[in-house]
Amino acid sequence: MKFFLDTANLEQIKEAQALGVIDGVTTNPSLMAKEGIAGKQNILDHYVKICNIVDGDVSAEVISTDFEGMIKEGEELAALHPQIVVKVPVIKDGIKAIKYLSSKGIRTNCTLVFSAGQALLAAKAGATYVSPFIGRLDDNSTDGIELIRQIVDIYNYYDFGTMVLAASIRHTMHIIKCLEVGADVATCPLDAILGLLKHPLTDLGLQKFLEDYNKLNK
Numbered sequence: 001m002k003f004f005l006d007t008a009n010l011e012q013i014k015e016a017q018a019l020g021v022i023d024g025v026t027t028n029p030s031l032m033a034k035e036g037i038a039g040k041q042n043i044l045d046h047y048v049k050i051c052n053i054v055d056g057d058v059s060a061e062v063i064s065t066d067f068e069g070m071i072k073e074g075e076e077l078a079a080l081h082p083q084i085v086v087k088v089p090v091i092k093d094g095i096k097a098i099k100y101l102s103s104k105g106i107r108t109n110c111t112l113v114f115s116a117g118q119a120l121l122a123a124k125a126g127a128t129y130v131s132p133f134i135g136r137l138d139d140n141s142t143d144g145i146e147l148i149r150q151i152v153d154i155y156n157y158y159d160f161g162t163m164v165l166a167a168s169i170r171h172t173m174h175i176i177k178c179l180e181v182g183a184d185v186a187t188c189p190l191d192a193i194l195g196l197l198k199h200p201l202t203d204l205g206l207q208k209f210l211e212d213y214n215k216l217n218k
């Protein structure tokens with residue numbers, strides 16, 4: 001299972017890269033705005049900065065909602081850096097754009113997925129990744145992990161090559177549950193990844209080891 005970092009914050013990306021367990025980065029227009037990145041050239045430059053920090057795929061999202069606009073943006077984004085994966089929303093023109101971009105050898109991440117039917121169309125169109133948003137489903141009294149399980153089963157049953165990228169992860173248990181149901185990738189905030197390290201018995205155990213060592217080695 002791969003771990004992507006779900007942020008456009010360069011410091012966090014550097015920190016996660018230094019940890020050595022990160023396989024890529026996902027961004028979206030909200031995450032870019034959160035970092036104050038505005039203006040087309042600044043946005044494109046920011047994607048290149050991210051690619052230069054991390055080893056692995058970097059999802060960059062189109063903002064057009066029509067086919068022509070999406071493929072123009074997609075081609076421009078893909079030309080920025082070989083690590084770029086073009087993120088496209090699962091709408092009618094988005095599916096057409098994913099089909100077109102995949103036929104040109106451009107990798108895509110189909111985003112804003114909330115149902116198995118949407119995931120089916122993304123896979124049929126040849127998306128490299130599909131991004132079901134589990135946290136936003138949970139926020140709306142629907143089991144996000146169950147959707148991941150369903151999509152993983154469907155893709156395995158029909159041998160689709162699209163990878164399931166669990167997105168909108170809120171906490172460590174989302175990550176563990178994604179592992180259990182076979183997601184290919186989990187894209188997570190840094191806090192959720194670091195949260196996997198936390199255990200009071202680790203802290204207590206380490207404290208005791210150091211106390212015992214220090215008793216005889218002052």
Ligand code: E4P
Nearest residue numbers: 006026028135136167168169
């Ligand atoms: C990443 O690909 C998604 O855009 C992101 O995980 C959405 O997360 P959110 O629901 O916390 O905004």
